[in-house]
Structures are given as structure tokens and as C-alpha cells.
Amino acid sequence: MTNRQDISNENSAQLCEIAPEKFDIEPFTLVIFGGTGDLSRRKLLPTLFHLCHDQNLSEDFAIIGIGSTGRSDDDYRAFVKRSIEEYSEEIIHWPCWERFSRKLFYVSGRFDDKNSYKKLFERLTELAKPNSIGIKEVIYYMAVPPQFLSGIISGLSVCNLCKGAFSTRLVVEKPFGQDRRSASELNNMIAAAFDESQIYRIDHYLGKETVQNILFFRFANSIFEPLWNRRYIDHVQLTVAESIGIGHRAQFYENAGVIRDIVQNHMMQLLSLVAMEPAIGFEADHIRDEKVKVYRTMRVMDKDYIDKFTVRGQYGAGEINEEKVPAYRNEENVASNSNTSTFFAGKFYINNWRWAGVPFYLRSGKRLKKRITEISIHFKQPPLKLFSAVCEIKEPNFLVLGIQPHEKISLHLGVKHPGIGKQLYPVNMDFDYERDFDINVHFPLPYERLLIDCIKGDQTLFARQDGIEAMWAVVDPIIKRWEESPADDFPNYASGTWGPEKADELLMRDGRQWRIW
Ligand code: BG6
Numbered sequence: 001m002t003n004r005q006d007i008s009n010e011n012s013a014q015l016c017e018i019a020p021e022k023f024d025i026e027p028f029t030l031v032i033f034g035g036t037g038d039l040s041r042r043k044l045l046p047t048l049f050h051l052c053h054d055q056n057l058s059e060d061f062a063i064i065g066i067g068s069t070g071r072s073d074d075d076y077r078a079f080v081k082r083s084i085e086e087y088s089e090e091i092i093h094w095p096c097w098e099r100f101s102r103k104l105f106y107v108s109g110r111f112d113d114k115n116s117y118k119k120l121f122e123r124l125t126e127l128a129k130p131n132s133i134g135i136k137e138v139i140y141y142m143a144v145p146p147q148f149l150s151g152i153i154s155g156l157s158v159c160n161l162c163k164g165a166f167s168t169r170l171v172v173e174k175p176f177g178q179d180r181r182s183a184s185e186l187n188n189m190i191a192a193a194f195d196e197s198q199i200y201r202i203d204h205y206l207g208k209e210t211v212q213n214i215l216f217f218r219f220a221n222s223i224f225e226p227l228w229n230r231r232y233i234d235h236v237q238l239t240v241a242e243s244i245g246i247g248h249r250a251q252f253y254e255n256a257g258v259i260r261d262i263v264q265n266h267m268m269q270l271l272s273l274v275a276m277e278p279a280i281g282f283e284a285d286h287i288r289d290e291k292v293k294v295y296r297t298m299r300v301m302d303k304d305y306i307d308k309f310t311v312r313g314q315y316g317a318g319e320i321n322e323e324k325v326p327a328y329r330n331e332e333n334v335a336s337n338s339n340t341s342t343f344f345a346g347k348f349y350i351n352n353w354r355w356a357g358v359p360f361y362l363r364s365g366k367r368l369k370k371r372i373t374e375i376s377i378h379f380k381q382p383p384l385k386l387f388s389a390v391c392e393i394k395e396p397n398f399l400v401l402g403i404q405p406h407e408k409i410s411l412h413l414g415v416k417h418p419g420i421g422k423q424l425y426p427v428n429m430d431f432d433y434e435r436d437f438d439i440n441v442h443f444p445l446p447y448e449r450l451l452i453d454c455i456k457g458d459q460t461l462f463a464r465q466d467g468i469e470a471m472w473a474v475v476d477p478i479i480k481r482w483e484e485s486p487a488d489d490f491p492n493y494a495s496g497t498w499g500p501e502k503a504d505e506l507l508m509r510d511g512r513q514w515r516i517w
Helices: 038-053 073-087 094-101 114-127 146-158 180-191 209-220 250-275 284-296 303-309 446-456 465-484 501-508
Strands: 028-033 061-067 104-108 137-142 167-172 199-201 233-241 310-313 315-320 323-325 343-348 360-365 372-379 398-404 408-416 424-432 493-495
Touching: 028 038, 028 114, 038 073, 038 094, 038 446, 061 073, 061 114, 073 094, 073 104, 104 114, 114 146, 137 146, 137 446, 146 180, 180 465, 209 250, 209 398, 233 250, 250 284, 250 343, 250 360, 250 372, 250 465, 284 465, 303 310, 303 465, 310 501, 343 501, 360 501
Parallel strands: 028 061, 028 137, 061 104, 137 167, 167 199, 233 360, 315 493
Antiparallel strands: 233 372, 310 343, 315 323, 343 360, 372 398, 398 408, 408 424
């Protein structure tokens, strides 16, 4: 993340020298529960290696994997090397491996065995280095399925590992609970051992560069703010479309479904960034206060509303990128009569002065035609249509915030088509990350950014207790309604399409249509 960006290229009228950001990363010790699990192999270990290579970690750090398989430190080092080889998303610079591998350690032990925590305590006492003010910072990363959390936290607590000998932080992965009640129980259980200021509830969407840019775009530019409300905005669309299926994650997905997997967390985060009021500052709690207000002002859906204004779907067999893919019910370990939804569409309202009456249409699904995450803000029509449109433009003005795979911001306008007629023609004003920034600029991957923030002690990009519970409160009624009235038409969309027809009808009834690509 130490990058230097000079935007004095020919596209730019202004010159701007970006000084390399200076992070004072202090010594720390990261303890990964589930240090040999899927998340560690795929994301955490390769990311830590790259951070080390990019000199973004202090000289004095240690990583301790903890897991039930018996392994020595050297076995763990070999395991980590294989994980990096297999899953690194960036170019691997092996010369730095020696330095990195010396920082890797392993503690074998079951999570429900008190001895594991005693061993951990001993290892921490030996390995954790004090920072500049003499404090030993220890981060516990819960890279384990949720059912292990309470056992681990009570093990840490009993052995005095939460507060006391070390200054500690706790990173908890999603899914955070199953519903509002379980999320609140989980929060209470954690709160008995850790203060809120020690807890980092991670959502990797918030580590995406373009997601962070939503706030910069909205609050660093004054021209959009006067338009960013019910007077000028007709509606907002949020799409998180994936072309992949559930892979080998049936055990998790069968219980989660699309709402728990994507809507409750990633989509609610995106929505709050688009809808929140300007914060009074850029401190973690200033931002998080405003986001929570959005969730709290969202219209609570009753059964009738859910039946009319939400759509569920499950993928059938189909073709994606010219490859045949199976139906959800034929995926490995999925029940042949599964009622799990892999697609969601719904119309939400935010009942405050800025947004009253503006629909927010959300849609997400697996095995859709393309992988695309995008937010589009659709502005109202001019009051009079003065120009005939041979090229029929339903809505001349909308703003697209492209999150992935194309990271861009694009304002769509209507202009006069050259000629003697009066025809309106659609054009775009684009900002494109790849084109407009020096290609040498390093885009930190979400986990790089979030791990660094956690090491620095910055909670801005992590969900707070009240935020998590408020997000669940928005989706709980939908999950409940769907569970009490199983769908009778699953599978109702073919893989490789844009989802069930009912999702299109949801917008057509309002005289609108989804963006398609
Ligand atoms: C995860 C979900 O949180 O996000 C997955 O559990 C999903 O089901 C993934 O595939 C999508 O993340 P991204 O970064 O690829 O959009």
C-alpha cells in the first residue's frame, strides 16, 4: 500500500502529487484460530505474506496458527508456503519468504480444551514483542465456523487472554449470527470478554477500493449533494450478481441462502454508504453512527409487503460462458428438494427526509449471467419532454458506481445527436480506475486493507454491534416469511440468466427496469 501516484497525465487538468502514505505499524502478534482452514489458506496467509513483502508490517511481528491437527512450527511453515503458492492473487516474491517464514508458529490444540489456551499463553509470552509504549498487541482472528466462537472466547477468557497480560483485539468473520436474536446473543457473549473498542466484525466488501470510494465521491464533491435526495432521484438500484455457484460450500449455504450470505451484510453496507447523511467527521464512530441510522429508518416489511415486493429464486441447470452447469439441487451435498434461495430481489424504502418515497431496488444471485456489482442512481426525468427521441431514452440521467469487475464511475447524459433533427442521444462521462490511475498503483486487496486497519486499530471499516443488529432487523422478517411459506416453483431461473421473471416484473410494475449488461 505504499504507493506513489502522480495524476499529472494528459487526462488531468490538475496536478497532484500523492505523498506515500506512512503507516506506523507497531509490533503485533496475530493468532489465527483455524490457521489451517479454508479462509486462512485462501485469503489470510497469502495476504499477510504480501503485506510483509510490501514492507507494510513492522519488523517485529509473529503469526501463530492454532488448530486441532498436530503440527510443528516447521510443518506449519511448509503448509503456509503451499497456501501462498496455490492461492496468491498477486505476483509471488519468494526472496521475502525466509523473513516471513521465521515469523510463523503453530499451536496444536482443540478449541474446547483449556490446555490449548495455556499453551497459547506460553507461546504469546515468549513471542509477543512490546510496541513503542511497552504494550504487547495481540490480535485474535476467528477464521473458524461460527459454532466454535463461544468455546474459543470462553477459553480465552478463562485463561485471562482477553484483557490483562496483552492488549488484544478480536476479529470476527461473517456470518455474524443467524438472525437478530442470535447476533445479539453473540454480541452479548463477546461483550462479556471484550470491549466494543476491541471487536472488529469484518465484511470484506468494505475493504474494496471502490466501495470506500463511495464516501469519497459523495462527500469530497459538492456538485452531487444538492441532487442526492428524493427531489431529484427517482430510484436506486443495487446489484450483486455472481456467475459462480456455491462450489463446495453446501453445508454453509443450505443454512444461509442468499439473504444471510449477501443481503444482510454486503448489500446493507453498500446501501448505507449510498444513503447515509454526511458524517460529522471521518472517525470510525462518526461514520458508523450515520450508517446505523440508515438501517433504523428502513421501512419494516410486513407479510403482505414481502409477498408483493420481494422475489426469491433458486438456480436450475444452464450454461455460463458456454459451459454447462448443474442446478442448485444437484450441487454436491445439497438436498434434492432444497428450498434454499440463491436469488433475491426486493424493493426497500428509507423513511427519512432525504429518501422518503424513493425505492431502493436490491438484487443478488448466484449463477447469473455475469459477475457484476454495481450501484446505479437514477435521476428524475425533466418536467417536460421537449425533444423527440428516435433513439428512445427512457431515462437520460443516471449515475453508475461500478464496484466490480469494472471499477468506474459513469454519469449518463442525453445530448443532441449531430444532424439537422432534434434527436436525443445517450453518452457517458466516465471515470475509470484502470485508465485514469497510473497502472503501477497498487490496488490493495480487501483483506490487505482490513488487516492493516485492524493492526492500526482503526475500526471505521468494521461493523459495530448496533449496526449488525440493525441490519438483521431489516432482513429478519423476509427470512421468516420465506421460511414459513416454502417456494413451490423452485428452481425458477436457469443458470446463465438474470434471475426469475418475477424480478423483472417487480420493476416493470413500477414502470422501471433493471440494468442489464
Ligand atoms: C462472500 C459470500 O461473503 O462473498 C460468497 O459468502 C460470495 O458466497 C462472496 O461469493 C462474493 O465476494 P466477491 O468479493 O467475490 O464479490
